[in-house]
Amino acid sequence: MADLLQELVRLQEAEGWLSPEALASLAERLRVPLHRLEGLSTFYSSFRREPPAGTEVGVCRDLSCRLAGAESACARLREWASERGGVVIRERSCLGRCDRAPAATIGHAIVDAGDLAAVADRVASRNREPVVRSPGIWPDVEADEAGRTGGADYRVLRDCLRGPRDAPIRTLEVAGLRGMGGAGFPTGRKWSLVADQAGDPKHVVCNADESEPGTFKDRELIHDLPHLLLEGMAIAAFCIGARRGTVFIRHEYEAERRRLEAAIERARSLGALGNEIFGSDFSFDVDVFVSPGGYVLGEETALLECMEGRRGEPRNKPPYPGVAGLHGQPTLINNVETLVHAVGIVGQGADWWHGLGRGDCSGHKFMSVSGDVERPGVSLVPVGTTFGELLERHGGMKAGRALLAMAPGGASSRFLGPESLDLEVDFDAVARAGSMLGSGAAVFIAEGRDLLDVGLSVTRFFRNESCGKCVPCRIGCEKAVGLIEKSGGISARTEQTIRALDETMAQTSICGLGQVALGPLLSILDRFPDRVHRVEDG
Secondary structure (H helix, E strand, O other): OOOHHHHHHHHHHHHOOOOHHHHHHHHHHHOOOHHHHHHHHHHOOOOOOOOOOOEEEEEEOOHHHHHOOHHHHHHHHHHHHHHHOOEEEEEEOOOOOHHHOOEEEEOOEEEEOOOHHHHHHHHHHOOOOOOOOOOOOOHHHHHHHOOOOOOOOOHHHHHHHOOOOOHHHHHHHHHOOEOOOOOOOEHHHHHHHHHOOOOOOEEEEEEEOOOOOOOOHHHHHHHHOHHHHHHHHHHHHHHHOEEEEEEEEEOOOHHHHHHHHHHHHHHHHHOOOEOOHHHOOOOEEEEEEEEOOOHHHHOHHHHHHHHOOOOOOOOOOOOOOOOOOHHHOOEEEEEHHHHHHHHHHHHHOHHHHHHHOOOOOOOEEEEEEEEOEOOOEEEEEEOOOEHHHHHHHOOOEHHHOOEEEEEEOEOOOOOEOHHHHHOEOOHHHHHHOOOOOOOOEEEEEEOOOOHHHHHHHHHHHHHHHOOOOOHHHHHHHHHHHHHHHHHOOEOHHHHHHHHHHHHHHHHHOOOHHHHHOOHHHHHHHHHOHHHOOEOOOO
């Protein structure tokens, strides 16, 4: 039943919604109980169970877009839609377009929610296709990291196939590459653990479901360097003994999915994917699984539940995916950036990787940059670069405003103050400062912002994206948001309640979503006690 959700995705793509008749027909064709399709179609956020009342414009409501005026843009669009007719404005969770904030989606097209004329033109044109853009140029990656001057010849994979299967793992261990998806687990160790498992078949999964507000670097890597992602997956598969791989990509990344699938076809034509790769005895191929939507699917076991055709709810661990993952078999899960860097390290060596960093740091890091900055986007910087230098790469703060706060690792990271400009882009340095590098997404907040509104925006996101499996997470986020919205500020009793909720959620939630959901809000109360609106206990 691994294709169950993909069938639903294709059905909605074709018909615009999942009608009762269409679901019944699909259930009969697939020979599955109708209630199973009903359960899936009501769990995942991208599925529609009612016919569209008109052209839908989905406006992102989360952190970076909110800072860019999404709330007022949404209000203007609703007023316009009510006068025009035939258009429905809906608020959406983060679209992964924080560099284009405030972002909105019309079909697969991304538009500026603040540009009413652009939205109106796109609606009138009935063009729902994504804009085709040229791939970005990353000379440090193309020339240095993969040891090539351009193109996608899969040289590093060719070299690996001529050597022992554990050689790339040893190189990654010496280099000290850590996972770039948020947890920072040592990559070589993870590959080694899966390689040592006796189970067969094994599977490689690339987690490209980056859905956290502020995070969009993997989107750019998929679009610009899909061949390096595929090469990294193939090298990983060679090391652990896998024959199949899957890229799990969020459904909002349609343009990137098309780029990736074109790269897969080219890799097959070159002999880099498929049977007996480059004349060796190693066979490996990759498919693409389009996520039906939900931030929780970034959690690796929820992702696996989804791939197996079930509701994307996290599993209890252990066992971990490396032991019992997809369909109970050993599964290696890495994110896009990790696999891209692995190619460079295996091709150039651990000393090369160590030499890229500053001081005692090793390597380089892709960083998403958004918020109150002049030029939001993605930068590749040496690890050890300061956040102040990163900010300058993006033109500094918008309109020359002073920095008030920063989330160094996406919406789930705790906010830091202006002193963070001297902090190094480094896992350990950020942890010592009381936050986390997380998904590698720096969101800069300018002086004059309502920090309670910023923290509440993040808490609303986690409330909206909770899968509901863990009662403390499901109720705790809702309770915290409700208390603040009702009083319009923070009272002593409300703060005490939120801290108690945070402690309970951290101890009892199965996955990281519930464990960190209230952390960003509490970091604002801790670090900026005089910058939030206080009210008396009612």
